Amino acid sequence: MAENRALALLRRVWPVVSLALILLVIAIAIRLTDDIVLEDVYIEALAKLVVVVGLYIFVGNTGVISFGHPAFMAMGAYATAWLTIPPNIKRISLPNIWPALAEAHVAVIPANLLAGLPAAAFAFLVGLGISRLAGIAAGISTFGLLMIVRVVYSNWEDWTLGFSTIMGQPQYLTIWNSFGWGIFAMVVAFAYQESRLGLAARASREDEVAARATGVNIARQRLIAFVLSAYLVGVGGAIYVHFIGTVSIETFYVDMVVITLVMLIVGGINSLAGAVLGTIAITALIEMLRNLEGGFEIGATVIAAPRGTQEIGLAIVMLLILIYRPKGITGGREITWPFAPRRR
Amino acid sequence: MTVIVQHVSDAISLGALYALLALGIGLIYGIMRLVNFAHGDFIMIGGYTIFLTAEQNVVVTIAATILMMVALALVSERIVFRPLRRASPATLLVGSVALSYFLSNLILVVFLGRPKTMSFGRDLVEHFEFLGVRIPQINFVVIVVTLVLMAGLALFLRKTTIGTNMRAAAEDFVMAQLLGVRANVVIAMAFAVGGFLAAIVTLLYFSQTGSVSPRSGLPLVIIAFVATVVGGLGSLVGAALGGFVVGVISVVLQIILPVDLRPFRDAFVFALVILMLVFRPGGLLIVQAMRERV
Incomplete structure (x- = not known):
């Protein structure tokens, strides 16, 4: 009996366990090759994974497009900078922030978890309005959010150094703790989508009228998804800057919108x-294109693709997928338990 | 008094330019529900066309720019937007973002990132006396060209068969098809006219700024988005009005905002847009055909 229950539980959480196993296998494979460059690629991919999973919580579950999530990344990124940069460095680089923050020196993991909160709070405030929108109006107003955060942060010199970069974040990420952050993000997203709230949000995505008729408050569900999503994207932005080691507002603009x-x-x-899987696939593609830009040898001649090949390649892949496989490589399905007979 | 007249002429001329910009996007949105994010990159590529033909006669430059941009609009319709025609508006928007990213990076590869300067239309920046006030000639050119084009567009849409077809398609695409309107022709025509309007904006815009870079398109498309949303998606009059309002407001904010707050101007503009979308999602002019039917 107990065995059965364990198996049933495993089957239920298999969509997330299977993904964790895939990431684990990749991590082990990279450790075995002992290639430092690949390790960095993995860590960056996992930081992006937290962001993309966060974006998915809103866009995937509610079906409403957002071009504004890099704004939440930026908020998380600056928040972690304020919390984790050692006070003696902050006294020099950021002399005018609140004294309490200037003296703060929070450990990285709690700091990253806290860094999502400003993004979540901001998402709640603007979400009160934006959650009433869908389609193009949502796309444009989320883009507006991105512009607002960009304009404010790039002019808020005392706290953000404007367009300059803030340095001194501890680069603490390893292949294993970035794997841990990936698990954290996937568990949050999976728990949400399996919950009552997630189901309600998905119902509103599939058919607004039917969802409303069965008692789903669509705006409220979108707001919940938006806030949770902003929190996770904020955390992801924080992790991302611990990978790069510096914060600059330029990181969180159109390129980031497109890539996520x-x-x-x-x-x-x-x-x-x-x-x-999209994060993994695109990371692999970018690495290939980056290697092409770096040049490769055929016989005695070195052939290098021009700078920008990466971005052009990404744009083409995106268009091809939109045209020929609009539901993506997974077709919008989860990975299901492979060994049991299908339920009727 | 002199200062006020100058500000007013600046505001009207910027408003007119933005109105043309928004019309290009609004025209295509009305027919196929595509908010074309790549519109700004069309204009950017037009800027490079001016740069490349700078040695030539002005007429050659103008003709080359118009040809280039109409061709570009038609090609992107055929390759990117026709296969996506049945997709949702949000997917179309994402597709146009991808196209925009493609075009700006293609130009980056070819011309590299440094801005190119050009002297096209430099003479027009000079001032001339009007009722005792000195006003840049370009302001007059922009206003006159805009008025002529709008009148032309209105005549085209009302008096020609293809124009009538386009209005019918914007009203109810499926019904228009059933009545014999050819979808491919109408949409291609909308792109061609959109490209033409973009070409005119290009010529007017770059004769004022005098330089172009791969990122030149972005601020323009953002303004056009804001304008179409403010005016009301789907209404051409709304788009033109929205563009005009946005142009005038940005000149006014630039003048009246205290110096400390000026850098935050765009944040105020976008906050207004979001508020507008939340409280009046249809824009200033609400179009019946845009109501979602259940």
């Missing part, structure tokens, strides 16, 4: 597996 959306869309917007 490409990852989600190529994987498949409507499933967690899509978010995760």
Whole structure:
């Protein structure tokens, strides 16, 4: 009996366990090759994974597009900078922030978890309005959010150094703790999508009228998804700067919008597996293109693709997927337990 | 008094330019529900066309820019937007973002990132006397060209068969098809006219700024988005009005905002847009055909 229950539980959480196993296998494979460059690629991919999974929580579950999530990344990124940079460095680089923050020196993991909160709070405030929108109006107003955060942060010199970069974040990420952050993000997203709230949000995505008729408050569900999503994206932005080691507002602009959306869309917007596999697939593609830009040898001649090949390649892949496989490589499905007979 | 007249002429001329910009996007949105994020990159590529033909006669430059941009609009319709025609508006928007990213990076590869300067239309920046006030000639050119184009567009949409077809398609695409309107022709025409309007904006815009870079398109498309949303998606009059309002407001904010707050101007503009979308999602002019039917 107990065995059965364990098996049933495993089957239930298999969509997230399977993804964790895939990430684990990749991590082990990279450790075995002992290639430092690949390790960095993995860590960056996992930081992006937290962001893409966070983006998925809103876009995937509610079906409402957002171009504004890099704004939440930026908020998380600056928040972790204020919390984790050692006070003696902050006294020099950021002399005018609140004294309490200037003296703060929070450990990295709690700091990263806290860093999502400003993003979540901001998302709640603006979400009160934005959650009433869908389609193009949502796309444009989330883009507006991105612009607002960009304008404010790039002019808030005392706290952000404007367009300059803030340095001194501890680069604490390893292949294993970044794997841990990936698990954290996937568990949050999976728990949400399996919950009553997640189901209600998905119902509103599939059919607004039917969802409303069965008692789903669509605006409220979108707001909940938006806040949770902003929190996770904020945490992801924080982790991302611990990978780079510096914060600059330029990091969180159109390029970031495009790359996170490409990852989600190529994987498949409507499933967690899509978010995760899309991140892996696009990371692999970018690495290939980056190697092409670096040049390779055929016989005695070195052939190098021009700078920008990466971005052009990404744009083409995104268009091809939109045209030929609009539901992404996963087709919007999760990875299901492979050994049991299908339930009728 | 002199200062006020100058500000007013600046505001009207910027408003007119933005109105043309928004019309290009609004025209295509009305027919196929595509908010074309790549519109700004069309204009950027037009800027490079001016740069490349700078040695030539002005007429050659103008003709080359118009040809280039109409061709570009038609090609992107055929390759990118026709296969996506049945997709949702949000997917179309994402597709146009991808196209925009493609075009700006393609130009980056070819011309590299440094801005290119050009002297096209430099003479127009000079001032001339009007009722005792000195006003840049370009302001007059922009206003006159805009008025002529709008009148032309209105005549085209009302008096020609293809124009009538386009209005019918914007009203109810499926019904128009059933009545014999050819979808491909109408949409291609909308892109061609959109490209033409973009070309005119290009010529007017770059003769004022005098330089172009791969990122030149972005601020323009953002303004056009804001304008179409403010005016009301789907209404051409709304788009033109929205563009005009946005142009005038940004000149006014630039003048009246205290110096400390000026850098935050765009944040105020976008906050207004979001508020507008929340409280009046249809824009200033609400179009019946845009109501979602259940």
